[in-house]
Amino acid sequence: MDTTKEQAMLSQEALQxxxxxxxxxxxxxxxSAVMAALRIAQVEKGWLSRETIAYVAEYLDMPAVAAYEVAxxxxxxxxxxxxxxxxxVCTNLPCALSGGVHxxxxxKEKLGIGFNETTADGKxxxxxxxxxxxxxxxxxxxxxxxxxxSWMTKxxxxxxxxxxxxx
Amino acid sequence: MLEIEIDGKAVTVEDGSTVMDAANxxxxxIPHFCYHxxxxxxxxxxxxxxxxxxxxxxxxxxxxxxxxGMKVWTRSEQAIKAQKGVMEFLLINHPLDCPICDQGxxxxxxxxxxGYGASQSRYQEEKRVVFNKNLGPLVTTDMxxxxxxxxxxxxxxxxxxxxxxxxxxxxxxxEIMPFIEKTVDSELSGNIIDLCPVGALTSKxxxxxxxxxxxxxxxxxSPHDSLGANLIVxxxxxxxxxxxxxxxxxxxxxxxxxxxxxxxxxLNSEERLTRPMIKxxxxxxxxxxxxxxxFAANGLRSVLTDHGGEALGVLGSPHSTVEELYLLQKxxxxxxxxxxxxxxxxxxxxxDTLRPGAPWLGMPxxxxxxxxxxxVIGSFLRKDTPLLAQRVRQAAKRGLxxxxxxxxxxxxxxxxxxxATVAPSAMPAFLREVVFALAELKNDKVSAELExxxxxxxxxxxxxxxxxxxxxxxxxxxxxxxxxxxARSTDLQLLAQEICRLSGxxxxxxxxxxxxxxxxxxxxxxxxxxxxxxxxxNQPRHGxxxxxxxxxxxxADSHAAQRALETARFVVALSSFGSANLAxxxxxxxxxxxxxxxxxxxxxxxxxxxxxxxxxxxxxxTRPGWKVLRVLGNLLAVDGFDFNDSESVLRAALxxxxxxxxxxxxxxxxxxxxxxxxxxxxxADVPIHFADPLxxxxxxxxxxxxxxxxxxxxxxxxxxxxxxxxxxxxxxxxSDAAVELEVIADDTVAPNCVRVAAAHAATANLGAMSGxxxxxxx
Numbered sequence: 001m002d003t004t005k006e007q008a009m010l011s012q013e014a015l016q017x018x019x020x021x022x023x024x025x026x027x028x029x030x031x032s033a034v035m036a037a038l039r040i041a042q043v044e045k046g047w048l049s050r051e052t053i054a055y056v057a058e059y060l061d062m063p064a065v066a067a068y069e070v071a072x073x074x075x076x077x078x079x080x081x082x083x084x085x086x087x088x089v090c091t092n093l094p095c096a097l098s099g100g101v102h103x104x105x106x107x108k109e110k111l112g113i114g115f116n117e118t119t120a121d122g123k124x125x126x127x128x129x130x131x132x133x134x135x136x137x138x139x140x141x142x143x144x145x146x147x148x149x150s151w152m153t154k155x156x157x158x159x160x161x162x163x164x165x166x167x
Numbered sequence: 168m169l170e171i172e173i174d175g176k177a178v179t180v181e182d183g184s185t186v187m188d189a190a191n192x193x194x195x196x197i198p199h200f201c202y203h204x205x206x207x208x209x210x211x212x213x214x215x216x217x218x219x220x221x222x223x224x225x226x227x228x229x230x231x232x233x234x235x236g237m238k239v240w241t242r243s244e245q246a247i248k249a250q251k252g253v254m255e256f257l258l259i260n261h262p263l264d265c266p267i268c269d270q271g272x273x274x275x276x277x278x279x280x281x282g283y284g285a286s287q288s289r290y291q292e293e294k295r296v297v298f299n300k301n302l303g304p305l306v307t308t309d310m311x312x313x314x315x316x317x318x319x320x321x322x323x324x325x326x327x328x329x330x331x332x333x334x335x336x337x338x339x340x341x342e343i344m345p346f347i348e349k350t351v352d353s354e355l356s357g358n359i360i361d362l363c364p365v366g367a368l369t370s371k372x373x374x375x376x377x378x379x380x381x382x383x384x385x386x387x388x389s390p391h392d393s394l395g396a397n398l399i400v401x402x403x404x405x406x407x408x409x410x411x412x413x414x415x416x417x418x419x420x421x422x423x424x425x426x427x428x429x430x431x432x433x434l435n436s437e438e439r440l441t442r443p444m445i446k447x448x449x450x451x452x453x454x455x456x457x458x459x460x461x462f463a464a465n466g467l468r469s470v471l472t473d474h475g476g477e478a479l480g481v482l483g484s485p486h487s488t489v490e491e492l493y494l495l496q497k498x499x500x501x502x503x504x505x506x507x508x509x510x511x512x513x514x515x516x517x518x519d520t521l522r523p524g525a526p527w528l529g530m531p532x533x534x535x536x537x538x539x540x541x542x543v544i545g546s547f548l549r550k551d552t553p554l555l556a557q558r559v560r561q562a563a564k565r566g567l568x569x570x571x572x573x574x575x576x577x578x579x580x581x582x583x584x585x586x587a588t589v590a591p592s593a594m595p596a597f598l599r600e601v602v603f604a605l606a607e608l609k610n611d612k613v614s615a616e617l618e619x620x621x622x623x624x625x626x627x628x629x630x631x632x633x634x635x636x637x638x639x640x641x642x643x644x645x646x647x648x649x650x651x652x653x654a655r656s657t658d659l660q661l662l663a664q665e666i667c668r669l670s671g672x673x674x675x676x677x678x679x680x681x682x683x684x685x686x687x688x689x690x691x692x693x694x695x696x697x698x699x700x701x702x703x704x705n706q707p708r709h710g711x712x713x714x715x716x717x718x719x720x721x722x723a724d725s726h727a728a729q730r731a732l733e734t735a736r737f738v739v740a741l742s743s744f745g746s747a748n749l750a751x752x753x754x755x756x757x758x759x760x761x762x763x764x765x766x767x768x769x770x771x772x773x774x775x776x777x778x779x780x781x782x783x784x785x786x787x788x789t790r791p792g793w794k795v796l797r798v799l800g801n802l803l804a805v806d807g808f809d810f811n812d813s814e815s816v817l818r819a820a821l822x823x824x825x826x827x828x829x830x831x832x833x834x835x836x837x838x839x840x841x842x843x844x845x846x847x848x849x850x851a852d853v854p855i856h857f858a859d860p861l862x863x864x865x866x867x868x869x870x871x872x873x874x875x876x877x878x879x880x881x882x883x884x885x886x887x888x889x890x891x892x893x894x895x896x897x898x899x900x901x902s903d904a905a906v907e908l909e910v911i912a913d914d915t916v917a918p919n920c921v922r923v924a925a926a927h928a929a930t931a932n933l934g935a936m937s938g939x940x941x942x943x944x945x
Contacts (some may be wrong), residue, residue, distance in 0.1 A: 050347045063324075065333035067348035074334040 008051030010059075014044045018059065031062040034070050038077055042145075047078040058117050075130065078146050082125040085117040085164050088142040089152075094135035103139040103152045104128070110161065124164075171237040182362065182591040186228040186239055186326035189304055196387035197241050197821070198250060198279045198865070200257075200364045201316035202229035203692055206325060206567060207509075212257070212316045214279065216249035217241045232550040236416075247283075254283040257314050259290045261365070268312065270366030272379040274755040276314065286842060297342045303350035304675065305357055305429060306368050310368045315341050315365035319359040326422070327353040328560050329576065330582025343367070352872040353552040354855055361411065361421070367506075372432055372867045375411045377401075382470075384412055385782035388769050389427040390460065390486050391862060392552045393678030394418060394532065396427045397769030399781045400763060407431045407763055407783060412461035418771070419532045419811035424553035425871070426855055426862055433864035438744045440758035441787025451750060456788065456882040460795075463755045464802040466737040470710035476503030480731075483509045483691055483714035483722060485680035486859045487774070487792065488767030489815050492682065494796035495714050501805030505697025506706040506708065509686035512679065512853070512925070514723045514937055516699040517657040518825060524830025525687030527899065528772040529675030530643060540639035542570045542632060545594065546647015546677055550855040555677065555772075556581070572597060572634045573649065574850045575922055585631045588917045591653055591937055592844035598662035600625045604633030605669040614836035616663060627666040627768050633670075636921070642672035648679045654937040661837035670719060674831045680774040685770030689820045707731040713740045715759070716861055719748045719931035726736055726904035726934045747929075752913070758789045761861055765791035766813040774829040775930060844939060847885070849901065849924045857926040877924035880913040885920070896945045901924060901934030907945055 010018075021036035037056050042048050048071050057067035071077045078086070089095075089104040104126075108114055111124050118125045135139050137150030150161055168179050171189055178193040185208070190197050200212035208228035218229045220238035225245060227602060240246055260556040265271045279763045287373070298311035320343060324330040327806075331351045335344050344352055351359070360370050382817040384403035389396040396419035401409040410431050412423040443459030444451050454462070470478055483492050493736055494510055499507040510516075527697050535558040549556040560581040563569055570585035572594060589597050599617065606613045644667050651657045667674040686692070693699050700704065704727045711732055722728035732752040733739050745762040750756070759765075764785040768778040793813055793836060800808030808817045856862050856874040868874060879899060886893060893912035898905055899921065908929065916922045925936045933940075 054346070063330035063333070063346070065335075065344075065349075066330055068271040068346055069335055073337045 008055040014040050030060050038071055070158050084123050085101035086125045086144050088127040090132050090140050092131040095138040098138035100139035106154050168234045169233050171233050172237045185231045186231045189233050189619045197228045206321040209317050213253045218243045218245040226353040251283050260295045262311050268366040269369040269501035300344050304867045307371040312365045314356050321357055325357045326873045357425045358422050377403050377408045387779045388777045390681045391426050393772035394552050394554050395769050402783050405783045407434050419554050424447040429868050430865045432866050433861040436864035440745045444756040447756045449483050456877045461623040463739045469735050474709050477510040478709040479504040481712045482710035482716055484716045485683045485686050487715050489685040489689045489820050490816040491769050491792040492686050492691040495690040499802050505694035506703050508700035509691040512652050512723045514654050514701050515656040521833040521835045524682050524828045526676040526831050527684050527774045527829045529673045529831055532773045534933050538567050538641050538643055538855050540568050540642035542644045542647050543649030544572045547852045550646050572615050574917045574920055585628050587628045589919050590848050590917045595658040596841045600629035601633050602632045602665050608637040609669050611669055616836050616838045644672045645677050647676045647677045665837050681769040688825050704728045704731045704835050707734050711735050711736040720926045724935040725931045757795050758788050759787045759792035763769050768817050846939040848920045849940040851925040853926045854924050876929050877927050879908045880916050880922040881914040882916050886912050886920050891944050897942050898945050899942050904934040906932050
């Protein structure tokens with residue numbers, strides 16, 4: 001097996017998790033688990049390379065391009081490498097009215113990067129996000145797809161970055 | 168049935184129809200882009216919005232099911248306003264490059280924009296740009312023009328069987344693409360050009376070659392596979408510029424295989440013969456027809472005077488027309504030569520004495536869709552007849568169960584329920600198991616000759632195939648090209664007949680070439696004392712007459728064929744193309760017209776005779792093959808060669824209601840030679856783009872993935888047993904014929920076999936397509 005394909009392979013643990021997702025659907029409909037499978041793969045690999053997508057597609061016995069359609073449709077899948085911490089700031093209307101854009105500007109200034117960029121040390125990536133369904137908490141941002149932070153004033157952003165720095 | 172009203176017209180349609188179906192039935196045109204009658208409904212272009220009574224907003228006609236008493240208006244104020252609105256959005260990002268677009272003049276978007284578009288755009292902002300994709304040598308892209316109708320995506324998924332294109336990203340960023348850095352390699356890929364309603368996907372070979380309105384559209388028939396796809400050949404200044412499908416629901420529907428579509432490039436190849444040539448003292452010389460024909464007639468006559476008619480071998484390609492093959496055999500018989508054949512790649516001819524008729528598919532092509540069980544024996548179905556495989560693929564979606572007995576487990580992109588991947592020599596023994604399993608299930612007896620020869624055990628696969636066939640209401644058993652070219656083909660055919668007798672299935676032959684049925688009907692087969700194609704090569708003759716056949720590519724044993732022609736005293740070749748090989752072996756080259764420059768007839772696998780006329784003037788001094796044969800007949804003073812036109816030749820060839828001569832019956836019961844080869848066996852496919860002289864010279868097809876140079880393939884266990892590593896160079900030999908190739912491990916090949924393609928320059932010096940072969944590391 002060539003090296004790129006080997007690198008795309010997932011651990012036994014990840015495959016077991018995917019199997020659990022596949023089991024939720026009727027036999028022969030394993031393709032339905034593609035979103036969960038891509039999520040599990042992304043958690044393990046940090047991002048979804050083409051080889052990883054092809055590997056997941058092969059595992060689910062579906063065309064690679066169909067898995068790529070899914071991976072490219074949803075913006076929480078990363079098709080490019082990201083830093084250790086991915087910060088996604090919501091800039092949709094309710095957040096924007098409550099300081100979302102300022103929160104993003106502050107992050108840009110502090111990290112020295114723009115949207116879709118990664119700091120030189122590979123620690124942070126900044127992304128512009130869509131509504132996260134918590135408009136009452138605006139401005140909100142998401143760390144590494146899983147951790148949601150509410151009411152992100154400058155002080156709270158400083159504190160969040162300090163926390164991440166120590167991780 | 169439901170009654171509805173469209174634009175005031177009452178129509179009755181079946182339950183489950185859509186408004187679009189009803190409109191088509193009523194003869195009302197509704198503008199659309201993404202809807203296509205052969206594809207699933209996507210309803211994403213929104214162009215077909217219509218007004219429906221009581222619906223609060225316009226509905227897409229393609230995705231709205233009809234309900235009883237529905238009233239639809241397709242041209243009301245509301246409908247037109249909705250359609251114009253959609254058109255405005257479609258044009259927002261569409262470039263205004265019609266003057267340089269190949270689709271210009273045959274573009275649905277252009278046509279509908281005339282009816283529904285504004286004369287000026289209100290959109291002032293930046294248009295989006297989408298980068299082009301490399302889809303391979305056949306389809307070119309201008310992706311900025313794409314309106315994201317997804318017809319191409321649905322085609323690859325549903326018709327071609329493998330999703331090679333997808334729609335990635337979303338919203339304004341959505342774009343059609345293959346998976347990263349892949350090309351579209353389907354043997355049906357050209358159809359996405361026809362399907363694309365705009366100029367996003369256009370033909371690469373045709374790019375910037377002509378405008379659609381400059382081209383004459385003429386009907387023709389494909390000279391390649393046994394399906395006989397109907398063509399529209401587009402011609403400018405007597406040069407074929409493009410080939411499109413002529414819709415014929417009974418044969419090719421609205422599709423064409425890439426071979427049918429792009430092979431026209433071969434017509435303009437540099438190897439086209441345009442002047443008659445004769446070889447004098449080893450030197451080729453261009454001469455006029457008179458001299459060439461007299462030279463040919465004299466040469467043949469001298470062989471006949473010295474050695475008699477049986478010293479002659481007359482060989483025609485199954486890609487020749489009925490008219491050509493009829494005159495060829497008539498000429499041979501007029502010269503008292505019974506050695507005439509068109510089945511050049513066949514090795515076993517024992518069925519000739521058992522067969523009263525011409526072997527055919529055994530059913531109309533259109534009925535493939537109604538089958539519920541299909542057993543395919545020895546066939547590279549997907550590459551040999553792509554559109555027949557497509558029919559099987561669609562039928563499989565509706566519940567057809569497919570079983571395959573074949574030495575390689577190629578992916579046909581359709582579900583195969585039972586698969587027996589066995590070496591060629593083991594195929595008869597396997598089919599015997601199916602016969603015995605069937606007899607047991609049906610409480611019937613196997614034929615007396617077989618009874619003594621019961622198998623020790625019946626494998627599960629054989630049992631499954633038997634029970635599938637036994638329970639079927641509408642079953643068929645097809646013999647593919649490998650089965651017919653098999654060294655013990657007769658055994659396979661008799662066993663297939665026995666399976667059909669026991670199960671009630673219809674027997675059929677897929678057929679190798681455009682005229683595999685027509686050759687039989689034209690009588691281009693040896694008489695009782697005559698030699699068949701295989702014998703004519705293995706018992707070299709003094710003289711040969713070749714029609715459209717190339718010794719190094721078109722024969723069951725290309726090594727023997729070349730040697731036989733080399734040692735012959737006199738070889739006349741009627742051919743559209745010259746090649747170094749032909750120049751070396753022949754003494755006269757008579758340039759005959761390819762299918763576009765002659766009238767003729769092909770009888771396809773379902774036994775339908777399809778006649779066509781020339782679509783262009785013969786190139787240079789080329790003449791239609793039937794005329795050249797007629798003059799040869801006259802010069803050699805053979806009686807009955809006074810035909811004035813090709814129609815009268817056809818009438819003579821297919822005189823007495825030829826349909827009744829289609830008959831797969833073999834007048835014998837199987838006596839099976841069950842010996843299984845212990846040596847390594849050769850499995851030879853004829854790669855799709857090397858099957859006939861025309862397609863071998865079609866430049867773009869030759870650059871496609873299907874035309875890659877062949878490598879040898881063998882099961883990893885077979886390679887391990889021989890101590891050969893995958894990827895190493897090996898010497899393959901069959902008696903005194905040998906070539907060197909790379910070998911790769913491929914577990915789809917049956918153990919103890921090597922798959923080595925025929926019909927390619929790299930394997931032209933190998934021997935028989937079927938039989939033992941040896942392999943050693945170099």
